[in-house]
Amino acid sequence: MPIPIQIAYKPIGQPELGKNNYQGFTPGKTEVLPTGWQLASDTRPLTSPIRIDHDVEIVVRDGCRLYVDVYRPDTSSEKVPAILAWSCYGKKYSALSMLPMTVWHCCVSRGDLSGLEKFEGLDPARWCAKGYALVSVDGRGTGNSDGQIPVMGSQDAEDGYDVVEAVARLGWCNGAVGMAGNSALAISQWFVAALNPPSLKAIAPWEGMGDLFREQFVRGGIFSMSNFDLITKEIIKGGAGVEDFAEMYRRCPTANAYWKDKRVDMTKIRIPAFIFGSDVSGIHTMGSVRAWLEIPDERKWLKWSPYQEWFELYSVHESNEELAVFFDRYLKGVENGWEKTPKVRWSILQFGDTKAIDDVVLEDYPVPNTEYRDMYLQSGGKLGSEPHKEAAVREYDSEKFGSVAEFDYTFTERARLLGLPKAELYMSCPENDDLCVFVIVRKKDKDGKVLMHLNFPVEATPVKCIDEIPEKQRASLNLHQGSVGQLRASHRQIDESKSIHPQFPFHPHEVEEKIPPGEIVKLEIGIWNVSTDFEVGESVNVAVGRGICNVLDSYTKFRSTWLELRTPEGCKRPDEKVDPLNLSPWRKFVFVMLCSVFSSIGLSMVSGFGGLLSFYIPDYAAAGADYADITALMTYPSMFMGIGNIVSVPVALAIGRRPVFMLSTLLLMFSAVLCAFAKDYTWHFSSRLVLGLAAGQSEALVPLMVQAMAQVLFFPNVFWAFCLNGLTIGVNIAIGTTYAAVIEAPPYNWSESAASYVNAGQIVTALVALPALGTGSDKLIKWRARRNGGIHEPENRLLPLVFPVSVGIVAAAIYGEACQHPERYH
Secondary structure, eight states, X not given: OOOSSOOOEEOOBOOOTTSTTOOOOOTTXXXXXXXXXXXXXXXXOOSSOEEEEEEEEEEOTTSOEEEXXXXXXXXXXXXXXXXXXXXXXXXXXXXXXXXXXXXXXXXXXXXXXXXXXXXXXXXXXXXXXXXOEEEEEEOTTBTTSSSOBOOSHHHHHHHHHHHHHHHHXXXXXXXXXXXXXXXXXXXXXXXXXXXXXXXXXXXXXXSOOSBHIIIIITGGGOOOOTTHHHHHHHTOBBSSXXXXXXXXHHHOSSOOHHHHTTBOOGGGOOSOEEEEEESSOSSSHHHHHHHHHHOOOSOEEEEEESSOHHHHHHHOHHHHHHHHHHHHHHHSOOOOOGGGSOSEEEEEBOOBTSOOEEEEEESSSXXXXXXXXXXXXXXXXXXXXXXXXXXXXXXXXXXXXXXXXXXXXXXXXXXXXXEOOEEEEEEOOSSOSOOEEEEEEEEEOTTSOBOOEESSOGGGXXXXXXXXXXGGGOOTTTXXXXXXXXXXXXXXXXXXXXXXXXXXXXXXOOSOOOOOTTOOEEEEEEOOOEEEEEOTTOEEEEEEESSSSOOOOOBSTHHHHSOOOOOOTTOOSTTSTTSGGGSOHHHXXXXXXXXHHXXXXXXXXXXXXXXXXXXXHHHHXXXXXXXXXXXHHHHHHHHHHHHHHHHHHHHHHHHOHHHHHHHHHHHHHHHHHHHHTOOSHHHHHHHHHHHHHHHTHHHHTSSOOOSOHHHHTTSHHHHHHHHHHHHHHHHHHHHHTTHHHHHHSTTTOOOHHHHGGGGHHHHHHHHHHHHHHHHHHHHHHHHHHHHTTTOOOGGGGGGGGHHHHHHHHHHHHHHHHHHHOGGGOO
């Protein structure tokens, strides 16, 4: 039953024909793809005909209509078992659509895919030929299915239960249903299986977390949207929105009923399970571990992989063959000896360019009789087997990316670390009442170099070794740096009764216990599984700090479509000195002042031209220009400022902000010179249009640039800002085209030369206001975020606008009144 709590949803895109492989809503449509069919010449061909039933309607218990696609063999009338693929990614959204967004396409060749597979699910081209039907589901709210999208939890599980039973009753099904897939398709299996639908006979969750709070969004009490914003932007499509995790965390940063509903009770799963896991996943590792430890059914198997999950699913053909033996046993009832398969098989990572040791058979996990050693932090950055003789303090700057405290232990004999490490740290923060702590366990070679593990066979990659991988291609999908633990100190409370292992404490996250600044507290931090061999002379490295595990890009497409703050091209790492964010204060000041000067001069030359119109009216009128032509010298350049914004933003994203800004500065200077030496109206008018194009960067590059303008324009807050900006420019133009005539007429009687100096006020204001409102705004939102538990709310950016908006409204009203009744204000 769904939880009794108000859930926030955020809007998502509607399904569009031709996008994400959406092919329209076609209930009742059936087609047969013949043997040899291919989506393209380089994709996997069918080895047997497949019948596809599109948009089959299934009504769940509350009347919600869900739609599924059924792929089944078309070779006989024999009833076959069904394997469900369940997620909110779209039932026709395929790996062929997704993997090109990733580095190296995750080394999955197009020839391994038919294009019929639901992303992260099994491929009908492979499995229908084995005598299985694959059912691809659009869950609640996805595609054309009714409702809003629940991401895992009890509602999703109940829907899954009903669909399993409905599919089992279809005429072509033998009554046995399984579930398979990785990541989102694996997570959903835990939740559905915990309800034990009678017709669900086996599951194969390959890489699936089991607790969305502790393993993805609020791991250790530290909130992160991970890659879910990207997924909701580019992949998930539906009519009524998807759960808004950021808003739910803002409402309650502790584990309330909503978040508890996102943790599956593994002890209720009582069907055969073939579980895959790995050290290299940044999300799913502990879901596989907990499932193995808590599922009470003896018919469970755990296999550890050295590979990235999508490569394992689509390109390691032996894994698919082994999975077929498992499903043959439990969905078809074939006595094939599956039960003799070793219960636990492991992969031991070697790091560097050495391949992992695979299929290591273990008695159990964690391995019985494992020797747990206490290692103590020592001075000089060492780990030792004995406590340090004297009290010592090691500091790092938590505000600086890459600042860490490191400790090494060098092995004097061969060793294997396999299991769950735990860090016990005594820490304090002198200035704040909370702190977020990150710990990583890494491997160093004999020369002290930190090693990484390649998540694909090197022969499947475009490089010969890890060192050849360009910096831009180093991603969390292809490189594993080490096992991580993290904890927000105010969430340090432990409930030992719920800990899956003494080495992995369970934090309830139900209350926040703030720490007085400077007070030392004990933090017990469970670190995700480590499986690593060490030779003599190699070291284990434990690092504590910020930026210990770089957030490497996993996707490529999102670099141009996702709203983010990006460092300029050429900044290899966030902690390099060439990063503008790490410039010295005086260089930052110079940079801000240059931007301010550019903006003030550009705006003054475009919008402040009204004071000079009276100079040109006699000459241009004599040459045949009317009043509309003359005022166009101001209005059209203002329009071209907007055109300059539209053109420059995508160019700046493609080649970098700096070259566009420099080119705009040169263009501004050149066009100003052309205006000064203009001999006639046409020359002057053309020069001012170029001036407007260049000056537009005062509103495009000097402020923070919005990358995906078309996508975000119609969000209410952005549309409001858009209208406010348009209103401000409109008022500025109105004043600029009228003030000269007002102050040169009685009772003011200013001279033409004196009228032009009115614009000097804009320059002074810009030089003061831009740095103050820019830097001041940053400081304000950081202060507000600290008071809000570390959560930044974009609305805080509105606060610095209160003063200029208020002053602007009052000033515009006074100006209008003064123009209407100059005799009162002389």
